[in-house]
Amino acid sequence: DQQVKQNSPSLSVQEGRISILNCDYTNSMFDYFLWYKKYPAEGPTFLISISSIKDKNEDGRFTVFLNKSAKHLSLHIVPSQPGDSAVYFCAASVPTQGGSEKLVFGKGTKLTVNP
Amino acid sequence: DTEVTQTPKHLVMGMTNKKSLKCEQHMGHRAMYWYKQKAKKPPELMFVYSYEKLSINESVPSRFSPECPNSSLLNLHLHALQPEDSALYLCASSQTGGGEKLFFGSGTQLSVL
Numbered sequence: 001d002q003q004v005k006q007n008s009p010s011l012s013v014q015e016g017r018i019s020i021l022n023c024d025y026t027n028s029m030f031d032y033f034l035w036y037k038k039y040p041a042e043g044p045t046f047l048i049s050i051s052s053i054k055d056k057n058e059d060g061r062f063t064v065f066l067n068k069s070a071k072h073l074s075l076h077i078v079p080s081q082p083g084d085s086a087v088y089f090c091a092a093s094v095p096t097q098g099g100s101e102k103l104v105f106g107k108g109t110k111l112t113v114n115p
Numbered sequence: 116d117t118e119v120t121q122t123p124k125h126l127v128m129g130m131t132n133k134k135s136l137k138c139e140q141h142m143g144h145r146a147m148y149w150y151k152q153k154a155k156k157p158p159e160l161m162f163v164y165s166y167e168k169l170s171i172n173e174s175v176p177s178r179f180s181p182e183c184p185n186s187s188l189l190n191l192h193l194h195a196l197q198p199e200d201s202a203l204y205l206c207a208s209s210q211t212g213g214g215e216k217l218f219f220g221s222g223t224q225l226s227v228l
Contacts, residue, residue: 034216043119043205043219044158089157100146100165101209103217105157 003027004092006106014114019077021109023090026071030092034103035064035075038087047088048075080113087111121206121220129228130196136223138189138206147189148217149181150205158205164189165211196227 005024013019023033031052036044050057050064050073057064063076077084090106119140128134138147146165150158163171164183172181178200180192189206203224207217 036219041203041222041224043121043207043221046216046218049216096163096165097170100148100163100170100211101217102160102163102171103158104160107157108155 002107003030004090004104004106006090006109008109009107010110010112012112012114013080015082016079019075019080019084019111019113021075021077021088021090021111023073023075023106024071025073025092027092027094027104028071029094030104031095032093032101033064033066033073034091034093035062036089036091036105037084038089038108044089077111080111082113082115085111085113119206119208119218119220121204121223123223124221125224125226127226127228128193128196130198132196133192133194135193136191136204136206136225138191138220139187140208140218141187142208142218143186143210144208144218145186145211146209147183148207148209149189149191150207150219152203152205152222154202162191193225196225198227201225201227 034049035047038044048062066073087108089108091103093101122137149161152158161175162181167183182190203222205222206220209217
């Protein structure tokens with residue numbers, strides 16, 4: 001049972017245009033959503049997050065939108081740059097006993113930004 | 116220092132070997148994690164330590180044995196692994212509390228022959 005879904009395995013955009021990566025989730029207990037960027041043979045790098053009580057968070061070129069009623073979030077990158085080419089993972093967080101966080105990842109979307 | 120350091124970066128082992136993966140962080144985080152990632156798949160949680168106590172074991176086979184000697188160190192002891200255990204093993208840490216992001220290490224690429 002996949003609780004976090006990224007239905008687009010890949011996305012290709014032109015440099016300077018907007019990249020929109022989508023993510024859907026099923027578990028209403030998720031209280032935080034995060035986007036990670038990953039290069040091959042490296043660990044995921046945190047990009048941006050949003051609390052479940054907000055609907056938008058912006059950090060430079062990156063904006064995450066959350067639609068709780070639709071259980072949907074999206075990551076907007078504008079303008080897209082070739083260095084943004086990577087696999088982007090959507091992740092959802094649920095608190096656990098002891099104060100740690102359990103992150104559930106989507107399958108990822110491979111973004112290619114063409115010069 | 117916002118790094119999570121994992122050693123070794125690459126490991127090749129036979130099915131009868133015993134090896135250990137090591138992870139270290141000096142950010143004062145009190146939660147540490149082991150994730151496993153196979154090619155073209157998302158990272159999957161294996162274990163969580165919170166305040167040096169094992170708080171989550173995601174039904175991982177006993178051939179994987181985690182250890183948290185202190186708040187900065189996390190080990191994963193490997194014994195009698197199978198070829199299907201070949202994967203990227205990722206360590207992460209976080210502050211405890213709500214919604215704190217995880218900081219990941221670069222991982223250990225493990226090949227079991």
